[in-house]
Amino acid sequence: MEKAIMLIDKSCGAVVYTIEGDEIKYILVEEASGFFSFPKGHVEDGETEEETATREIKEEIGLELSLIPGFREVQEYDLLDRPDVKRQIVFFLASYKGLEPHIVRPDEVKSIRINNLEDTLKLIEYDSLKSVLLAANDYIKSL
Numbered sequence: 001m002e003k004a005i006m007l008i009d010k011s012c013g014a015v016v017y018t019i020e021g022d023e024i025k026y027i028l029v030e031e032a033s034g035f036f037s038f039p040k041g042h043v044e045d046g047e048t049e050e051e052t053a054t055r056e057i058k059e060e061i062g063l064e065l066s067l068i069p070g071f072r073e074v075q076e077y078d079l080l081d082r083p084d085v086k087r088q089i090v091f092f093l094a095s096y097k098g099l100e101p102h103i104v105r106p107d108e109v110k111s112i113r114i115n116n117l118e119d120t121l122k123l124i125e126y127d128s129l130k131s132v133l134l135a136a137n138d139y140i141k142s143l
Contacts, residue, residue, distance in 0.1 A: 007085045012052035013040020014067060014092040015136040016101075018114070024140055026120045026133065027101055029060050030111040036123040038132075040089060053092045060109050061101040065094040071139045073132045091132050093139060 015038050016027040028036040041056040043049065050067055058064050071093035079085045103109045113123060117137055124130050 005084070009079070009085050009087045010043045010090070011040050011088070012043055012049045012090045012092070013038050013056050014053045014065075014094045015071075015133060016057060016061065016063070016065065016094045016096065017136070017140060018096050023116050024137065025114050025116055026136075027061060028113045028115070028120060028123055029109045030113065032108055032110060034110070035125060036113065037129060038091060040091070049090050050092065053090070054094075057094060059104055061112055062104045063094075063096050063099050063101055065096055068093040068095060068143075071136065073135050075128050075132065077128070091136075093136055095140075 018025050027039070029039055030036050039057045039060040041052065041059065043052045044055075047055070049072075053067060054065065073091045075087075075089045075091070077087055079087055101112050101114070103112060113120075115123070117133070120133060121130055124133065
């Protein structure tokens with residue numbers, strides 16, 4: 001009996017934040033679907049995870065940022081409509097200061113929200129994404 005080959009649908013992105021006074025503020029993008037997430041997108045041929053994440057940040061919120069070393073969170077889940085595919089999303093961390101995030105592709109991003117931890121958590125529907133945010137928050141505080 002042959003074992004089915006599991007395909008990986010891979011995306012990369014980043015938890016993007018700024019510090020205002022003594023408060024950490026996070027960027028969420030409202031996707032066309034109405035869900036809030038961090039800037040992210042599919043890996044293109046020949047790209048590293050990090051290259052994908054920095055490209056997606058620029059394409060979705062218009063900021064050219066460098067990733068902060070040492071933070072990498074991976075989410076994996078099965079797609080209900082495609083049992084042979086596992087979705088994998090790799091999140092990094094990036095910060096900005098004195099820049100204005102803006103929507104670059106209105107067909108992909110409906111809005112950008114910049115909020116503190118508590119308000120950001122309220123916008124996120126999925127527990128797995130909340131755990132990425134909480135891990136990022138802990139990591140930022142350790143820097």
